[in-house]
Amino acid sequence: MIPQLSDTGERIRTAAVLLFARQGYAATSIRDLGRAVGMTNAGIYHHVASKEALLADLMRVAQQGLIEATRRLLAPCARPADRLALLISSLTAVHALSPMTTRVMDGELRSLTPGSAAHDEIIALRDAYEAHWKQALADGVAEGTFRVADQKLTRLALMSMCTGTSEWYRPDGDSTLEQVCAEFVAIGLAAVRAPAQAVVTADLSLLPDFPWEPPHERYDPRPDEARRPHVR
Amino acid sequence: MIPQLSDTGERIRTAAVLLFARQGYAATSIRDLGRAVGMTNAGIYHHVASKEALLADLMRVAQQGLIEATRRLLAPCARPADRLALLISSLTAVHALSPMTTRVMDGELRSLTPGSAAHDEIIALRDAYEAHWKQALADGVAEGTFRVADQKLTRLALMSMCTGTSEWYRPDGDSTLEQVCAEFVAIGLAAVRAPAQAVVTADLSLLPDFPWEPPHERYDPRPDEARRPHVR
DNA sequence: AAAGCGGGCGACCGAACGTTCGGTAGGAGC
DNA sequence: GCTCCTACCGAACGTTCGGTCGCCCGCTTT
Numbered sequence: 001m002i003p004q005l006s007d008t009g010e011r012i013r014t015a016a017v018l019l020f021a022r023q024g025y026a027a028t029s030i031r032d033l034g035r036a037v038g039m040t041n042a043g044i045y046h047h048v049a050s051k052e053a054l055l056a057d058l059m060r061v062a063q064q065g066l067i068e069a070t071r072r073l074l075a076p077c078a079r080p081a082d083r084l085a086l087l088i089s090s091l092t093a094v095h096a097l098s099p100m101t102t103r104v105m106d107g108e109l110r111s112l113t114p115g116s117a118a119h120d121e122i123i124a125l126r127d128a129y130e131a132h133w134k135q136a137l138a139d140g141v142a143e144g145t146f147r148v149a150d151q152k153l154t155r156l157a158l159m160s161m162c163t164g165t166s167e168w169y170r171p172d173g174d175s176t177l178e179q180v181c182a183e184f185v186a187i188g189l190a191a192v193r194a195p196a197q198a199v200v201t202a203d204l205s206l207l208p209d210f211p212w213e214p215p216h217e218r219y220d221p222r223p224d225e226a227r228r229p230h231v232r
Numbered sequence: 233m234i235p236q237l238s239d240t241g242e243r244i245r246t247a248a249v250l251l252f253a254r255q256g257y258a259a260t261s262i263r264d265l266g267r268a269v270g271m272t273n274a275g276i277y278h279h280v281a282s283k284e285a286l287l288a289d290l291m292r293v294a295q296q297g298l299i300e301a302t303r304r305l306l307a308p309c310a311r312p313a314d315r316l317a318l319l320i321s322s323l324t325a326v327h328a329l330s331p332m333t334t335r336v337m338d339g340e341l342r343s344l345t346p347g348s349a350a351h352d353e354i355i356a357l358r359d360a361y362e363a364h365w366k367q368a369l370a371d372g373v374a375e376g377t378f379r380v381a382d383q384k385l386t387r388l389a390l391m392s393m394c395t396g397t398s399e400w401y402r403p404d405g406d407s408t409l410e411q412v413c414a415e416f417v418a419i420g421l422a423a424v425r426a427p428a429q430a431v432v433t434a435d436l437s438l439l440p441d442f443p444w445e446p447p448h449e450r451y452d453p454r455p456d457e458a459r460r461p462h463v464r
Numbered sequence: 465a466a467a468g469c470g471g472g473c474g475a476c477c478g479a480a481c482g483t484t485c486g487g488t489a490g491g492a493g494c
Numbered sequence: 495g496c497t498c499c500t501a502c503c504g505a506a507c508g509t510t511c512g513g514t515c516g517c518c519c520g521c522t523t524t
Contacts, residue, residue, distance in 0.1 A: 008501080023342060026259035030482060042484080043502050051482065107339075110255060149415060150407040157416065160396025161389055168388040175382040183381055183423075184389065190422040191415075240471080262512060274514080275472045283512065 009047045011037045013212035016054055021100035025055055025111040055104070055111060056118035058212070062105040063125040065208030066094060070132055072206050080140030081194045087133055088188045089181035090202035091162040096177050097204075098213045099166035106163055133159065137192070146192040158188050171216050177204070241279045243269045245444035248286055253332035257287055257343040287336070287343060288350035290444075294337040295357040297440030298326060302364055304438050312372030313426045319365055320420040321413035322434035323394035328409050329436075330445045331398035338395050365391065369424070378424035390420050403448050409436070 015036035019028040030051055031041045048054045073086050095102045109126075112119040133155050140146030148154045161184060169180065181201045189196060247268035251260040262273045262283055269276075280286045305318050327334045341358075344351040365387050372378030380386045393416060401412065413433045421428060 024256060024258055026256055027343070029480075031480085039501095040503055041482080042504075045483070046501060111259070149411060150405075152405070153407045153412060153415065156400040157393055157396070157419070160399070161393045164389070164392025164396065167392070173382075173384070175385045179381060180385060183385065187389070187419060187423045191419045261510075263510085271471095272473055273512080274474080277513070278471060 008037070010211055012044060012047055012054075013058060014214055017058055017100045017104055017210075017212050018214050020055065020058070020108060021103040025104075025108045052111075052113065052116075052118070055108060056122065058101070059105055059108065059112075059122050060118075060125065062098075062101045062208075062210060063122060063129065065210065066091075066105075067125060067129050069094070069206055069208045070129065073202055074132065077200075080136050080143055080145055081189060081197060082200045083136040084140065084146075084188060084192065084194075085185045085200040086202050087136055088158060088162060088185050089200075090207060091159065092165050092181050092184050093177060093202055093204055094207055095163055095166035096169040096171075096180065097207065098210050099169065099216070101210045101213050102163065102166045106166070130155075130159075140192060140194065145194055148192050154191055158191060161187070240269070242443060244276060244279055244286075245290060246446055249290055249332045249336055249442075249444050250446050252287065252290070252340060253335040257336075257340045284343075284345065284348075284350070287340060288354065290333070291337055291340065291344075291354050292350075292357065294330075294333045294440075294442060295354060295361065297442065298323075298337075299357060299361050301326070301438055301440045302361065305434055306364065309432075312368050312375055312377055313421060313429060314432045315368040316372065316378075316420060316424065316426075317417045317432040318434050319368055320390060320394060320417050321432075322439060323391065324397050324413050324416050325409060325434055325436055326439055327395055327398035328401040328403075328412065329439065329448075330442050331401065331448070333442045333445050334395065334398045338398070362387075362391075372424060372426065377426055380424050386423055390423060393419070 012033065015033055016028075019032055019036060023032075029041075030044055034041045034044050037044075070087070070090060073090055074083055077083050077086055109119075109122060112122060134151070137146065137148065137151045137155055141148060141151065165180070169177075171177070175183075178201065182199050185199055185201060186196065244265065247265055248260075251264055251268060255264075262276055266273045266276050302319070302322060305322055306315055309315050309318055341351075341354060344354060366383070369378065369380065369383045369387055373380060373383065397412070401409075403409070407415075410433065414431050417431055417433060418428065
């Protein structure tokens with residue numbers, strides 16, 4: 001028979017991403033996790049080495065997915081302005097489409113034990129991703145297409161704008177994802193004083209797909225019983 | 233004699249803002265707090281009603297300070313473009329100058345018990361602040377000065393850009409705070425298609441001053457002994 | 465000198481934490 | 495029929511959590 005190997009593991013990851021994004025890693029207990037998937041806390045440990053290893057797994061796969069998707073998107077694209085446009089629209093789209101995963105990815109780095117192998121690995125992955133942005137900005141400046149006061153400032157400001165999307169975007173809001181991306185690309189190109197051009201946005205089908213990302217709207221992890229008030 | 237009433241209370245708040253910003257509220261224990269100010273956990277409770285009340289106090293004062301400063305800044309200013317410029321530069325400057333306080337203010341709302349009086353109060357304060365942004369944008373659109381696809385989208389994108397500043401700004405970086413503010417105002421006005429104008433930025437002396445905000449660079453809370461590795 | 469008092473300490477509480485362990489139900493392979 | 499193996503549970507481990515209680519020290523007031 002089909003072993004359906006990681007079915008339970010996937011359900012655990014789905015619940016973990018949701019709870020970590022909602023309450024934060026430190027405020028989520030293994031027992032919370034078990035309750036969300038209809039298991040005892042002991043059962044969780046048959047699928048997960050430790051709470052921190054679970055977080056590290058989620059963050060590694062998320063970060064690698066983003067890097068791989070970015071590499072694919074940027075491959076056929078030469079001009080710095082186009083590359084910057086793709087970086088902006090893809091980062092925005094990933095944060096809009098996978099808000100829970102990206103919230104954990106962006107905000108829980110501090111929950112990994114500093115100096116641990118997992119911590120260092122995630123930092124290296126994050127640096128590898130940011131290198132794409134640094135390169136695009138530096139190329140545009142070297143080419144004379146971009147005029148920026150401070151490349152680091154510009155990069156961090158634009159990335160903040162994109163990553164913030166996970167905090168507010170709703171698919172049933174007033175703007176479609178395509179409109180959001182186009183708008184952000186326009187703002188980004190204005191920020192580097194590049195001439196407004198034919199708008200290039202990312203092909204959404206090339207974006208990473210996280211199997212554990214819950215559906216966008218309301219998703220309630222409680223299986224059959226009400227959750228305790230979490231007084232503490 | 234001067235009772236110097238809140239000296240210890242102020243030291244507790246300083247340590248709390250630092251630890252909450254660094255590790256998060258849930259990952260910070262009362263004993264961590266006590267260690268940072270050279271006290272036992274029991275001693276802390278002579279100055280603080282509860283851990284959550286301490287967080288609520290910090291958030292309330294921070295949010296009220298921001299609202300009050302914004303009110304003062306906006307008072308003598310009529311044109312929507314100028315008001316938007318002031319909102320952008322003041323929000324950016326507060327996040328650059330008080331990164332620890334603003335990180336707690338922006339990121340720890342979820343740590344307040346939902347439905348509690350404190351939680352509702354902070355939400356009401358946050359809504360009161362956002363009303364300034366909504367008003368400025370709506371006025372500009374009504375007046376015909378701004379052209380935006382979606383006011384909510386524009387507002388949240390610009391606010392994300394400003395609040396992100398607390399995550400990366402360093403006073404010894406490549407850009408001065410004035411340059412950052414001017415740049416962000418330019419980006420913001422471009423985002424609403426307002427004509428580039430004489431740049432209006434906030435008077436920094438009108439910004440709120442949080443007595444507990446630690447000095448910007450490295451600030452080490454350990455009083456005399458090394459900190460345990462925080463294994464758990 | 466005696467009394468009052470605020471600030472802090474040591475000891476402690478019940479609960480929850482991450483994690484481990486022995487055991488067991490059920491299906492697959494021989 | 496017997497033996498594995500996977501998946502999970504009940505119970506407990508030692509530790510840490512937020513918070514309380516009683517006492518004591520050093521200061522002020524009288």
